[in-house]
Amino acid sequence: MTAEWTFLDHTFRIGEETLPYVRQGLNEETAQKICEIIRDIAEVDAVAVTDRQTILGYAGLGCPFMVRHQPILTRATRNVLATGRLRLVTSKADFECPIAGCPCPLQAAVIAPLKVRDQVVGTLKLYRTDRSDIPGLVHRLGAGIAQLLSLQMELAEAERLRELAARARLEALQAQIRPHFLFNTLNTVLMFSRTDPDRARDLLVKLAVFLRRALTVRDEFIRLEDELEYVQMYLEIEQARFGENLRFRVRIDPRAFGCLVPVLTIQPLVENAVVHGLAPREGGGRLTVAARVRGGHLHVVVADSGVGIPPELRQEIFRPGVGKGMGLGLSNVNQRLVGLYGEAYGLRVRSRPGRGTLVRLVVPVRRQAGGAAAGLAAAAGGGNPSPAVGGAPASPAPGP
Template identity: 50%
Template sequence: MRQGLNEETARKTAEIIQKIGDVPAVAITDRERVLAFIGPGCERHPPGREIATRATHQVINTGEMKIAEKQADLQCPVSDCNCPLASAVIVPLKLRDEVIGTIKLYRTEKGPIPAVTVKLAVGITQLLGVQMELAALERQSQLVTRAELDALRAQINPHFLFNTINTITMFIRTDPETARRLLIRLAAFFRHAFKRTGHFSTLEEELECVEAYLILEKARFREKLQIVREVDETLLDYEVPVLTLQPLVENAVKHGIMPKMGNGTVSIKVSRENEQMAVEIADDGVGIPEDILPHIFSPGFGSGSGVGLSNVHERLKNLFGAEHGLQLDSGQGKGTRIRFMLPLLMQSQNSRGGVSLEA
């Protein structure tokens, strides 16, 4: 869906949904046509044809989900055929609150749609909406600076996304409710990462992004990954550079805890020091070898870690001065601690989203 809504992307998406949703048939439409149909269904509604069912038009017009528990509820004008589809959940696909199509999960028996199927349909639609928002953002690059887009892209590790989807697929069979919650968290993570158009978000929003990331990683690593949080709640409304904390936490998990034998702990501490915000991300993982430490902030250095750390380090220095860059302390076999200081910033009520120093 990053390439937009068309027949090719819709077909690939429908195949994935049918597999993880364990439903007989899946259809995806835009506002006018059927873009993809996977599974048993009426041959009179192939991809490329105009939408026939009035139930689908109703969802497009109202922007509200519809559950059809029997074939008559679909309000299909074609009656002289042997269509096997007896019930469905139809969910609007939205881009920035505008309905651009629908996703339909069909069943071949009539009756109530299982709650897990409904929740999964909603979660999938939200995630696809986020992916399409990202595509729209890339097409409208004038909304953000090139540096910001590069920074955002650098933080989203494709292996993290692939592994998370695999984890969700596993839970679909064994624990559908957990799968639904993880899907919603994944959508929330991407929404935060890509919807921002400025340099700043609140500390609370940044921590929500970190929490979404950690919940997804905890689903993979279970007890191996422990989290300790110590946050001064009086600082939650203050502004911090967008996507500052999450890359540091990801670095601690990926390069500190994952290679370690046994369990590990990542600690997140945000406190007030000398009228500044002090942020510290620490882990008790494998640490960084001494010969690597001098190069750790070099752009592109290492197996992915240099990109995220150098990006955050340079952005902090460019925004606030050299003294606000990352301070790193690490010992091989002892773990790593990253710390930085931020001025206390509050969103100005008179600068259209600008940021001003607290008086």
């Protein structure tokens, strides 16, 4: 095997075997695994990984002072941390170790910086016991492996930040439960407590379940039927207030059951339709939620016959706060979808002033074992639209 092929083989093998550990972040446990993998593959006598202050991992021929948890001692390593440049050490004196008379057998090393977004976060050190023997292969491996680990760490950090951003957007959405919704529902409960105590109690139970689910959900994904159960609970609460002014229907293709969707993505679209589409319209209107699977994607449509979106706001609806609050839910859901799946999966909106609005959500089909919830499966009626819930039949929504 030529030196070039050896270099490529070592680099790819090290990259493949270290990736699962790098994804977990750089800590003492993962650094130790990384050192052991590199030592077993590369032609070196010892390997160390540090952060900016301490030795995180060490494998190979021993130095009594080169152990995990210990602070970085050599000036050579501190120089690499300070400059961000690889350093080749070819004599024991070049390490500039402050320990007098140290019996360390290591005589030479390649010390390479580990970087995340151009910031030095640590070092990778490949050691040899022969001061005159730092082969070109080891030199290249030190630089190549450090760059590879840096890239892997940067990608892992980007993924972690993406997950944190998705969680932050979900928490922002949870915190967005409108005080007016809560107060209006409690006023409705108070009204029914005088005229229909049983219905008042039922509303209070639904409100408690609704709020508990909204505020305690921690999973990033949920089955479609569970999200729609939450949607239906919200609509039943709002219908107690709006009466015949809110007529709704939920239509589900049985093939859509078991599909996973990002949690709290459909309910905000429905709430937006009720609050900003139907509530301002005299006499209210109809709302349809429909879902089907087509071409490997789950299509969900939320359509209302409300006031529509004014033309001057149509290009602004994904900006938070536009339209006296209209953009809050739409913006948050759109950002989460784009963050999870990419720009092509943002919300799609069609609207006609005075006629209504249709919002379409499309995500790749991803399933969880367990199938459909029995209640919603029965409501779907084997593929036929479910009966309208709560009042006059709603007109079918445009197919998703």
